[in-house]
Amino acid sequence: xxxxxxxxxxxxxxxxxxxxxxxxxxxxxxxxxxxxxxxxxxxxxxxxxxxxxxxxxxxxxxxxxxxxxxxxxxxxxxxxxxxxxxxxxxxxxxxxxxxxxxxxxxxxxxxxxxxxxxxxxxxxxxxxxxxxxxxxxxxxxxxxxxxxxxxxxxxxxxxxxxxxxxxxxxxxxxxxxxxxxxxxxxxxxxxxxxxxxxxxxxxxxxxxxxxxxxxxxxxxxxxxxxxxxxxxxxxxxxxxxxxxxxxxx
Numbered sequence: 001x002x003x004x005x006x007x008x009x010x011x012x013x014x015x016x017x018x019x020x021x022x023x024x025x026x027x028x029x030x031x032x033x034x035x036x037x038x039x040x041x042x043x044x045x046x047x048x049x050x051x052x053x054x055x056x057x058x059x060x061x062x063x064x065x066x067x068x069x070x071x072x073x074x075x076x077x078x079x080x081x082x083x084x085x086x087x088x089x090x091x092x093x094x095x096x097x098x099x100x101x102x103x104x105x106x107x108x109x110x111x112x113x114x115x116x117x118x119x120x121x122x123x124x125x126x127x128x129x130x131x132x133x134x135x136x137x138x139x140x141x142x143x144x145x146x147x148x149x150x151x152x153x154x155x156x157x158x159x160x161x162x163x164x165x166x167x168x169x170x171x172x173x174x175x176x177x178x179x180x181x182x183x184x185x186x187x188x189x190x191x192x193x194x195x196x197x198x199x200x201x202x203x204x205x206x207x208x209x210x211x212x213x214x215x216x217x218x219x220x221x222x223x224x225x226x227x228x229x230x231x232x233x234x235x236x237x238x239x240x241x242x243x244x245x246x247x248x249x
Contacts, residue, residue: 009058018047024097030057067167114247182211188246194223
C-alpha cells in the first residue's frame with residue numbers, strides 16, 4: 001500500500017465491525033513479531049491492523065530512521081488510519097513501537113481509544129549503550145540471529161540493523177527526553193516492562209506510567225525485553241483483559 005511516498009506491507013484481519021487494535025513492532029521487528037498475539041486478538045473479536053513500518057519486512061527499503069522522534073513513522077500511522085477510515089484505535093506497541101504509540105497518543109489523543117506499551121523508551125538510559133553494542137556483536141557473530149533478521153526482512157536485513165543501530169547511537173539521542181509530552185495522553189494506558197529488560201531499568205517504566213494520568217503499570221519479575229514473544233502465556237491474557245475493560249471503540 002502506498003503511504004506517504006513509500007509502500008508499506010499491511011495485514012488487516014478480524015471482523016470488520018470489531019474494535020480496531022493497531023500493532024506496532026519493535027526496532028528490529030516486523031509483523032512476524034506479533035504472530036503469537038494476532039490470532040488471540042482476532043479470536044476475541046478485534047479488527048487487527050499489523051504493518052511493517054517503512055524500511056522493515058515487506059515494506060520498501062529506507063535510507064535511514066528518524067530516531068528518536070519517529071516523525072515519519074507517526075505520519076505514516078496517521079495516513080494509514082485515514083486510508084482505512086479508522087476513526088479511533090487501540091495501540092499496542094513494543095519497544096520502538098511502544099514509543100511511537102506514546103507519541104501518537106500524546107499528539108492525537110482523540111484518535112486513540114487506549115494504549116498498551118511494552119518496553120517503550122522515553123529517554124536513553126546508561127544501560128542502553130552496552131545492550132546496543134551487545135546486539136551489534138550478536139549481529140556480527142551469531143548466525144541464528146542473522147538468519148532470523150533475514151527471515152523477517154529479506155535482502156534488506158543488514159540495512160534494517162544498521163539503520164536501527166546508527167539511529168540509537170547518535171549523540172543527540174542522549175539528550176532526548178519525551179516525558180514532558182506524556183501528560184497529554186488522555187486514554188487508558190497500560191505500561192508493561194520486564195524487570196530484567198536489557199535496555200532499561202524498572203524505573204523507566206515507572207517514569208512512563210507516572211507521567212500519564214491514570215496509567216496502569218505492570219512490571220514482570222524475571223522477564224527480559226522480548227516478553228511478547230517469550231512470555232506469551234502470561235502476556236496475552238493480561239492484554240486481552242485490559243482491552244476488554246478499557247478499549248471499546
